[in-house]
Amino acid sequence: MLKINRENLKSSHQLIWFIIDFLMLGLLIINLAFIIWDSTYSFVVIQNALKEHLPAFQAAYHPIHENFILYDAMFVAVFLSEFFVRWGYAIRAKVYDRWYFYPFIHWYDVVGCIPVGSLRFLRILRVISIVYRLHQYKIIDVTSTGIYRFVNFYYEAFMEELSDRIVAKVLSGIQHEIKLGSPLFEHIQNDILYPRRDMLSGWISKRVAEAAQEGYVPNRGALRSYLEDRVDHALKQNVELSRLKYLPVVGSTIKETLEDAVGDIVANVIQQILEDLASSSNHAFIEDIVNAFIRGPGEPETNEDRNEALIALIIEVIDAIKGQVRVKRWREQLP
Structure with missing residues (x-):
């Protein structure tokens, strides 16, 4: 139900x-209803039916x-009078830069007054403009109506x-062009990605460091134990290393020492790599990887050496963007 905000109406300047808008809105609704009824009455079938059932x-x-x-001219006379009054007010208040701008901006008011059947229905545009103006000034709230929600x-x-x-x-067209090696790929690589290599390196370096700190540092001890167990298991499966235990006197000692040394070396290497990734010192490593993916405009590139990974x-x-585009948000609002 459309409600009128009386407080905003009274406080308005x-x-x-x-x-006047409310009066004109009422006249327009009556006039449009009159036009629709008279157009319906024009059919002979309607006239004959009325003669038979409602002759009076x-x-x-x-x-x-x-x-x-x-009769329609009477309505038009009122509409034109109101139009010229508003035009005069617009000139006096200097609403527009030129005095003759008003009829061009409010062309639907002029065209709707032309007494031609097909143009009379353009008066509905004037109804819409009045309703929009009242809604804009918060005199009425169109969005609260069921008709607006349905149409919207x-x-x-x-x-x-x-x-x-x-x-x-x-x-899809962009993907096809990129696969064919169109200038679009070179434009993306040379003009968009290459100038931002430092930014990409810094961002990826930061993300890798955060991921390593969150995933590795809290589980450092468990990871080291896991690596040592895996290395120890792998060494026990090694045939050549198992033969060392057959050496006289020192065989078993050498075998155990090698197993401990190799396990400790592997665990220390992995630990050092992860600690490096978790610190700011990973930037140079990440930058080398980014530079390998993104070539500069002056660097030669053969057909065999095209950056397929970047493509x-x-x-x-x-594809991810297309997948998001295919999501139908309006269906989520259905009951």
């Missing part, structure tokens, strides 16, 4: 114009139908479906 009403209305233009829902659904199809089509990365990113 344009109270007179809003009252048909006899009374038929002269009005024959002089419809005259299907409008948003239509626009989402249309835009999703367009975006998906464009992204695959871009295509997968576009």
